[in-house]
Each structure stands twice: as C-alpha cells, then as structure tokens.
Amino acid sequence: MTTYIIGDVHGQYEKLVALLRRENLITPQLDWAMGDATLCFMGDYFDRGPNGVGVVEFIIHLQQQASQQGGIVHALLGNHEVAFLAAYRFGDHRQSKPFFTNWLDMGGVMDDMQHITPEQIHWLSHLPAMLLVDNRLLIHADSSIYTAYGASVEEVNNNITHLLNSDDDVQWHKLLRQFRQRYEFLPFNWHGEKQPQGLARAQAFLTIYGGVQIVHGHLPVFRLTNQAPEEVTEPYIYADGLCVDVDPGMYKGGHGFIFRW
Numbered sequence: 690m691t692t693y694i695i696g697d698v699h700g701q702y703e704k705l706v707a708l709l710r711r712e713n714l715i716t717p718q719l720d721w722a723m724g725d726a727t728l729c730f731m732g733d734y735f736d737r738g739p740n741g742v743g744v745v746e747f748i749i750h751l752q753q754q755a756s757q758q759g760g761i762v763h764a765l766l767g768n769h770e771v772a773f774l775a776a777y778r779f780g781d782h783r784q785s786k787p788f789f790t791n792w793l794d795m796g797g798v799m800d801d802m803q804h805i806t807p808e809q810i811h812w813l814s815h816l817p818a819m820l821l822v823d824n825r826l827l828i829h830a831d832s833s834i835y836t837a838y839g840a841s842v843e844e845v846n847n848n849i850t851h852l853l854n855s856d857d858d859v860q861w862h863k864l865l866r867q868f869r870q871r872y873e874f875l876p877f878n879w880h881g882e883k884q885p886q887g888l889a890r891a892q893a894f895l896t897i898y899g900g901v902q903i904v905h906g907h908l909p910v911f912r913l914t915n916q917a918p919e920e921v922t923e924p925y926i927y928a929d930g931l932c933v934d935v936d937p938g939m940y941k942g943g944h945g946f947i948f949r950w
Contacts, residue, residue, distance in 0.1 A: 692727040692823050694948040696906040696924075696935035697767065700738025700798060701945070702747065708945040719747070721754035728755065729822060731906035732767025732829035737796035737940035741773070742804045749812060766816040766849065767829045767906070768868035769795060774813055774853060775861050777802065788858075791865070796940070817842075818849045819898065823950065826900035830907040831874055831934065833894055834867040842898055871908050874932045891928045902931055904948070909938035918943040 693714065698705050709715045716722050730748055735741035752762040776792035819835055819842050820827045826842075828835060838852075839845040852860050871879065874891040878884045891903060910925045911918045918938035923946055925934040937943040 690725055690727065691723075692729065692950055693723070694729045694731065694827075694904060694935050695945065696731045696937050696948075697733035697909075697939065698730070698738070698744050698945075699733055699736055699769070699796075699940040700741040700744060700801070701939040702738075702740040702743035704939055704945050705744060705747065708947065712947055714947075715751075719750075721751055721758060721760060723755065723758075723760050725759035727761045727763065727822060729763040729820070729827055730765065731827065731904070731935060732765040732816075733769045733906060733936075734764075734767070735773045735801055736769045736792075736798065739798065739800070741798060741801040742809070745805075745809050745813070749809070763820055763822065763827070764816055765820065765827060765829050766813075766818045766853075768865065770813050770816065771853070771861070771865055771868065773797065773801070773805075774810070775858075775865065777805065777810060778856070779858055779861070788861070814853045815850055817846045819845055821898070821900055824900055825902045825904050825950075826895060826898050827904050829905060830868055830870070831872065831903075831905045831932070832867070832870040832907075833873055833890060834870055836894075836897065837867065840897060845898075868907075874903065874928050875913075876927070888928045888931070891931045895931065902933060903928075904933045904935060906934070906936040908934055909936045909941065909943070910934055911938045911941065911943070922946050924948045 734744040755762045772792045775788040779788040781787040781789040838848040875887045910921045913925050918941040935948050937945045
C-alpha cells in the first residue's frame with residue numbers, strides 16, 4: 690500500500706484540491722480515489738490563507754470516504770490549530786493572556802472563526818499530536834517539545850488531547866509557547882549558527898517514540914533551500930536521512946507537493 694503525505698495547507702483549499710486532482714488522487718467530484726492507500730496531513734489547516742474551514746471540512750470528507758474503501762486519512766495537530774482552538778475557547782476575556790489577539794497575529798482569518806461548527810471543533814480538539822505510520826514518526830513541529838507530554842506516542846496524544854479539552858489557560862499558553870521552537874534536528878539553528886547536536890537530538894527522539902525517520906512540517910522548505918516558495922516541489926531530507934521536512938510553503942506562494950513512500 691502507498692502512503693501519501695501533505696504538509697501545511699494554511700487555508701489554501703483551492704491549492705489543496707488542485708494538488709490532489711493533479712495527482713489523480715480524487716475524482717472530479719472531489720471524492721476519494723486512492724483505494725486502500727493512506728493519506729496523512731501534517732497540521733496547520735488554518736491561518737494565512739482564505740479558507741481554513743473549507744480545508745477542515747474537506748479532510749473530514751476524505752476521512753469518511755476513505756474508511757468506506759479500506760483507506761485511511763490521518764490528520765495531525767498543528768500549532769495553528771492550537772491557536773485557533775484557544776481563541777475559540779477563551780477569546781480575549783483573560784486580558785493577561787489575549788488568545789484571540791495572538792491568533793489574529795498568527796494570520797487568523799475571521800471568516801474561519803465565524804463559520805466553524807461545533808462538530809469541527811470537536812474533531813480539531815481530538816487530533817493526534819504524533820503518529821507512527823509505516824515505521825515513520827509523524828509530528829507537526831521539528832522540535833522535541835513533545836517529550837514534555839509523555840514518553841510514548843499514546844501518552845503524548847492523550848495528554849495533549851486532555852489539555853485541548855480543558856480550561857487551563859496556563860497550560861494552553863505553555864503549549865503555544867513551546868511550538869515556537871524549531872530547527873532542533875538541523876545542523877544549524879534559527880540564526881544560521883552551527884549546532885552539531887541536531888543529529889543526536891533526532892536519534893534520541895526516535896529512540897523514545899520509535900520509527901526509523903521523522904517526518905514533519907512547521908518549517909517551510911524554502912527557508913532551508915533558498916528557493917522561491919513556488920520552486921519547492923519536494924521535501925527537504927536531512928540529519929543523515931533521519932528527518933524529512935514536508936512543509937511546501939503554500940501560504941507564501943508554494944503550489945504544494947505530495948511526499949509518498
């Protein structure tokens with residue numbers, strides 16, 4: 690069976706549909722056409738693009754159809770889902786921690802907040818933070834922040850789901866703050882300075898959670914390759930092949946790509 694991976698969509702519903710149509714993975718009627726294949730979305734369905742709710746609705750549609758044909762659609766939790774859910778739950782009524790303002794600053798689109806449904810909120814609040822698929826470890830962020838929430842995939846997912854269904858605003862802020870960490874597995878940091886421990890961090894992360902390779906989004910590939918976003922057509926593989934970055938930079942003009950194995 691084939692597994693397909695799609696990185697951060699960021700409200701780019703039309704680009705997502707065009708990408709799947711181009712690869713003949715959906716029908717002209719936007720229905721599932723992958724048989725018993727697995728399709729994985731890496732998080733960040735909202736913000737910086739016009740139709741995050743449309744992206745969510747479409748993914749849920751594909752999940753339902755795939756399950757009827759022996760296929761699977763996975764969808765990971767991204768940091769923009771956390772920001773959206775925090776804005777939805779808390780608004781700005783806690784003035785010391787203005788979640789709604791923070792979400793808008795991250796590229797939040799008011800139309801998404803106005804059209805989200807309770808059923809979609811429930812779906813978002815129960816998305817897994819990490820998954821093992823075909824012995825590859827799928828996470829949204831290129832970061833070891835997940836170790837703060839458990840020492841197994843199941844434990845991490847359970848603890849983060851519990852948080853997303855709680856009113857503990859301190860823990861919500863902590864999770865959003867942690868998601869700012871990036872570049873942890875790379876040989877250089879955000880400032881371009883060498884960090885030889887990047888490979889060791891990737892190895893240690895895989896030792897904890899399992900898998901032979903980390904697949905993540907969160908960090909647009911063009912930031913690592915010095916390409917224009919629209920020139921990015923494939924993932925960025927690094928750390929001696931242990932890590933694969935699949936964020937196509939759709940919100941900056943990237944057309945998207947599909948990573949498959």
